[in-house]
Amino acid sequence: MRVRFPSLAPMKKIAVIGGGVIGQYISWKLSRAGYNVSVFDYRKKEYLKDKSCSVLVSERIKDFIPITDDIIENTIEFCDINFNRRKTTLKFSPKHLALNKEKLMNMLLDLNIKNGTRFFFETRVKKIPKDFDFIIGCDGADSTVRKILKLKNPKMKMGVQWCLNQKDYSKTTETFLRKNGFAWRIPRGEKIECGFFGDSDERGDDMKGALIPVPGFPFINAGLIFSNKDNVALCGDAMGLTKPWSGGGIIWGLYSADMLVKNFPNFKKYKKEVIGFFWWKILIGKILNNLVHFLGVYFPYVIPKKIYYDNDFSVAFRGKK
Numbered sequence: 001m002r003v004r005f006p007s008l009a010p011m012k013k014i015a016v017i018g019g020g021v022i023g024q025y026i027s028w029k030l031s032r033a034g035y036n037v038s039v040f041d042y043r044k045k046e047y048l049k050d051k052s053c054s055v056l057v058s059e060r061i062k063d064f065i066p067i068t069d070d071i072i073e074n075t076i077e078f079c080d081i082n083f084n085r086r087k088t089t090l091k092f093s094p095k096h097l098a099l100n101k102e103k104l105m106n107m108l109l110d111l112n113i114k115n116g117t118r119f120f121f122e123t124r125v126k127k128i129p130k131d132f133d134f135i136i137g138c139d140g141a142d143s144t145v146r147k148i149l150k151l152k153n154p155k156m157k158m159g160v161q162w163c164l165n166q167k168d169y170s171k172t173t174e175t176f177l178r179k180n181g182f183a184w185r186i187p188r189g190e191k192i193e194c195g196f197f198g199d200s201d202e203r204g205d206d207m208k209g210a211l212i213p214v215p216g217f218p219f220i221n222a223g224l225i226f227s228n229k230d231n232v233a234l235c236g237d238a239m240g241l242t243k244p245w246s247g248g249g250i251i252w253g254l255y256s257a258d259m260l261v262k263n264f265p266n267f268k269k270y271k272k273e274v275i276g277f278f279w280w281k282i283l284i285g286k287i288l289n290n291l292v293h294f295l296g297v298y299f300p301y302v303i304p305k306k307i308y309y310d311n312d313f314s315v316a317f318r319g320k321k
């Protein structure tokens, strides 16, 4: 998607709350367009990488961020889904990249600093900051901005990951279906990542970075949560935007971030475009996810052994694309 920038951006002051991937992508684009952007994050600069995330994303990320080869730990072409009694292989189209989170965050920081974005690390935002014309809440699944505006919370799941010190450059990631989630194994080149994602009602403050918002049945507030103030917008996990079948949020977050930047500062148009683009995708993704879980448990033999699959938009197709 191409983003057209205003030719002469007035020096409006913008506060981006949250310096994760989506917050930094937006701040980079807006500061490049000439806006005066400040990013607030409660983490130290060197700990931005510590937010739980496998950063396994489709090659579409290159349409947004200039990913260099050194950021890619491994390329993943297949995903084996292990049902109890059968295995199905998805051939990812486009391919997926296991990215190094630290290098990705450093690249985004560099891009921002070059364009004049100001950073305020170790600054936890507890109320809407004053002296800014616009506020963009990119503070993740457990968003404070969302709470300040007294908006509904999305349904939350918990994702946990850990790594084994074992080399594996194979091209297949594996998933194992669990009730309301799945476990995974990702070959990351110099190490192997394992993890799982599923329901959890128990969480301490230190686990908040491991939360994944998952769209419920998509009436507008369930999975797509929008600000109720004209000068405040939400984006990324803060608005509950993750893929209902995997919990992955980076690519969808970047699509919505582009919509925000393109329509900036008209947040009403941004909302309209996000609803038009994602509403059906969430609905269809949710239905397909439930169907695959059901068939995988009760009728595994009706699921084809190999499926060509666009994992960003839950589209399966025949043959090579």
Ligand SMILES: Cc1cc2nc3c(=O)[nH]c(=O)nc-3n(C[C@H](O)[C@H](O)[C@H](O)COP(=O)(O)OP(=O)(O)OC[C@H]3O[C@@H](n4cnc5c(N)ncnc54)[C@H](O)[C@@H]3O)c2cc1C
Residues within 6 Å of the ligand: 017, 018, 019, 020, 021, 022, 023, 040, 041, 042, 043, 048, 051, 052, 053, 054, 055, 056, 057, 123, 124, 125, 126, 138, 139, 140, 141, 143, 144, 145, 158, 159, 160, 161, 195, 209, 210, 211, 212, 235, 236, 237, 238, 242, 247, 248, 249, 250, 251, 253
């Ligand atoms: C275990 C796990 C694995 C995942 N794997 C993948 C994957 O492989 N692929 C994929 O696409 N997605 C994955 N996701 C989802 C992905 O991590 C998110 O969709 C993505 O990080 C969202 O980016 P964001 O910038 O919106 O929010 P975040 O990355 O959560 O960034 C929010 C930032 O806001 C800061 N912040 C929060 N509150 C405040 C506050 N009050 N004041 C100041 N700063 C604040 C935080 O420190 C953080 O840096 C995974 C998630 C989990 C939990």
